[in-house]
Amino acid sequence: MATPPDSPLLPDVVARLRAAGCVFAEEEAQLLLAAAAEASASQTSDPGDPAGATSALDALVRRRAEGEPLEYVLGWARFCGLRVEVDPGVFVPRPRTEFLVECAAEAGREASVIVDLCCGTGALGAALTERLGAAGSRAVELHAADIDPAAVRCAARNIARFGGRTYQGDLFDALPEALRGRIDILLANTPYVPTDDIPFLPSEARDHEARVALDGGADGLAVMRRVAAEAHRWLAPGGVVLVETSEQQRDAALAEFAAGGLDATTESSEEFWATVVLGRRSR
Numbered sequence: 001m002a003t004p005p006d007s008p009l010l011p012d013v014v015a016r017l018r019a020a021g022c023v024f025a026e027e028e029a030q031l032l033l034a035a036a037a038e039a040s041a042s043q044t045s046d047p048g049d050p051a052g053a054t055s056a057l058d059a060l061v062r063r064r065a066e067g068e069p070l071e072y073v074l075g076w077a078r079f080c081g082l083r084v085e086v087d088p089g090v091f092v093p094r095p096r097t098e099f100l101v102e103c104a105a106e107a108g109r110e111a112s113v114i115v116d117l118c119c120g121t122g123a124l125g126a127a128l129t130e131r132l133g134a135a136g137s138r139a140v141e142l143h144a145a146d147i148d149p150a151a152v153r154c155a156a157r158n159i160a161r162f163g164g165r166t167y168q169g170d171l172f173d174a175l176p177e178a179l180r181g182r183i184d185i186l187l188a189n190t191p192y193v194p195t196d197d198i199p200f201l202p203s204e205a206r207d208h209e210a211r212v213a214l215d216g217g218a219d220g221l222a223v224m225r226r227v228a229a230e231a232h233r234w235l236a237p238g239g240v241v242l243v244e245t246s247e248q249q250r251d252a253a254l255a256e257f258a259a260g261g262l263d264a265t266t267e268s269s270e271e272f273w274a275t276v277v278l279g280r281r282s283r
């Protein structure tokens with residue numbers, strides 16, 4: 001029998017999560033109850049087996065209480081209203097990055113070729129394609145690439161329903177030559193934490209997400225700098241590349257985009273607590 005989210009087990013789960021230091025214990029408990037119900041419904045051969053549901057729940061709560069990120073325990077994250085699958089070690093899409101998608105949707109209203117470079121779960125490309133499709137513009141061709149094979153496998157599942165294609169490799173080396181000069185929107189949420197700041201990240205990121213997803217080199221801009229230098233060769237005339245940076249990195253990122261021959265601008269949002277740098281190739 002599936003364990004409903006309003007189960008009598010709820011107070012106990014909330015108490016265990018609170019004791020482990022989870023700030024949003026109530027909300028997380030509801031999500032874990034629902035996940036356990038889903039897992040036991042799909043696994044148990046005996047639908048009247050409440051013990052199966054209870055042990056599934058216990059395992060999930062234990063993992064969360066031991067500090068595993070909620071999204072890994074659930075196997076998914078909410079991003080721009082989409083339920084995005086998240087595999088262990090693959091970067092969990094952050095709410096603040098929804099601002100990058102908003103900027104891209106604004107810049108790319110007429111876009112037909114989208115590339116999500118450094119794609120992680122593929123959440124950004126999926127969300128942008130969904131948004132442009134919902135706006136009724138035109139059929140969108142979606143491509144996503146990452147250096148981490150686990151990310152590529154995860155992204156492949158998340159973008160399959162948009163007909164998206166995935167590639168594995170180092171930045172632009174991963175992309176098919178046929179995309180050169182054709183990309184209307186290049187999403188690139190490169191890692192941007194300076195190497196020396198990694199030890200100060202919350203344990204959920206530091207101990208559970210792949211190092212390659214976080215480490216942006218000495219000044220946090222090492223990967224972004226390479227994207228800025230090469231993007232103009234891949235963008236279509238008028239095409240735009242977008243990256244997320246910290247406020248402190250913004251001016252240096254703008255300079256890198258300008259040095260890469262792009263018309264560089266920046267957008268910030270207090271609501272999302274996010275900064276995005278855009279580089280447009282001239283027409």
Ligand SMILES: C[S@@+](CC[C@H](N)C(=O)[O-])C[C@H]1O[C@@H](n2cnc3c(N)ncnc32)[C@H](O)[C@@H]1O
Nearest residue numbers: 091093118119120146147148170171189191213
């Ligand atoms: C900050 S995460 C962003 C993931 C995803 N775009 C998101 O916002 O949720 C950075 C991603 O860049 C990938 N990455 C790091 N270096 C790379 C490189 N040289 N080439 C391609 N991908 C890279 C990492 O594997 C990771 O998935």
